[in-house]
Amino acid sequence: MPEPKDASTVLFIRDGAEGVEVYLIRRARQMAFAGGMTAYPGGGVDPRDSDAEFGWIGPDPGYWADAFSCDERRAKALVAAAVRETFEEAGILLATVGESPVSDTDNEEWETERLALLNREQSLSEMLNRRGMSVRADLIRPWAHWITPKAESKRYDTRFFLMKLPDGVEPREISTEHDHAEWVPAARAVEESDNGTRPMLPPTTATLTALTAFQTAEEAMVSAPPTRIVPIMPELVQQDGVNYVKLPDGTMIKPSIKIGPGRSVVN
Template sequence: MRELPKELALPSGLVPPEPPDPPATPKDAATVMLVRDTAAGLEVFLQRRVMGMAFAGGMTVFPGGGVDPRDADTSISWHGPSPEWWAERFSCDIGLARALVCAAVRETFEESGVLLAGPDESSVVADARPFAAARAQLVNRQLSLAGFLAEAGLVLRADLLCPWSEWVTPVVESRRFDARFFLARLPEGQRADGDTSEAQDTRWQRPTEALEDWKAGRSGLLPPTWTTLAELEECPTVADAMSQDRVITKLMPKVARDGDILRVVLPGDPLYDESPAHLDARPNDRLSR
């Protein structure tokens, strides 16, 4: 894993002045890096979240969101690696593994219009736009993923997803997520759109370009997004990215105050074990030097 750059600071409003006591329990969530091949190399679909949102407002992120209890419905028609396989990869119980995969498919459809499902186990929907009404009902929680797939006669394609990583929000934050990251190729014929109330801007970008935008101050990135973009930057094609046999290790950054700046450190960084569990770093501590 690449070391986080020192310039990667958190927005001051993201972390409360006083840490929650007790810390907030992380909500299970799924995040999906939707990728495609182009003549210039691999591109990933990114969203800039609406400024006023309670979590990560204004930041550039991948599609994703929290698990809905209905995502664990065992009636969902499923093709691909079993929930047991996903449970082993993400080191969680089988019910949660099933819900995470279903949440990944649902959130990708809700936030980008890309549907990782098909009429049978060997095909994928070529155009998801005819399901626009169902998409809106999923967003409003008027319809469950199980109900939508059953009504449309579709099979969830778990084989179109690859496990990538797991990130847990630091304990100092009041809104916390235990997010499992997935990789998925854009199905042929489908298009990703910006038709979501959660994003003010969406775009396809090469990871290198996205990192350059962050470095130039044109976008904001959270540590998981920066790290994932840096990892994808090393993959020239979608096939290269999806062929990786990744070992999933749960990562929980720590936050420490360096003057008025909130810096993020990861396990393996010499500062990680020295960082306090809350933001009481002294001005003359090692981080400030």
């Protein structure tokens, strides 16, 4: 049984005419993992950020360690991964020089930095220190924690972060890992998941469903769990010849993709 790899993913949210909207991507069909599935921007942790010192604004690593059931070293790397992936996949940089946000990254200077991160030519902490920047941990909230079932050959220990985009800040569709991105009302996305028109992994459906309880993005941000989030690690089971993901509370979810060797259904 492989150990799950640490990963971070970020739900961008905003207010819309039909309630809270979420920025959803469709992973490119040629991707080895979850090709063609609806997801959020995110990816794996860079170990280089675990022990590095860099500027930090907002709840300290101890807060995130409590929320996500880990030590402070890992918590710092998880937040750094959320910031890095947000920049790599959507061009939004959750870091500032002092209190001044970087409002425009759509230029040659920042594209060079983004590609250097994407190609692992530099770590996020290296870029932050060189530019005298600080991570803005105050702009995100802990939202959920899912771990791939033990039976899977490819496993992830994924922490989900929530972010209400500041006015005037928009994600850019720049990642080669997805072929489509759009803002969708959370309730509509859940309905499309249920009727099979928008394939999703169970954690995506579950985290979207949780958002439908709120009228505004700010309500969702304020409601983010103030204490430890209970990790969810489902089981893969069969019932009447049909494969399901069974949650700890007994809920049975029929995945949108085939369960089988090398095809993880939870991330």
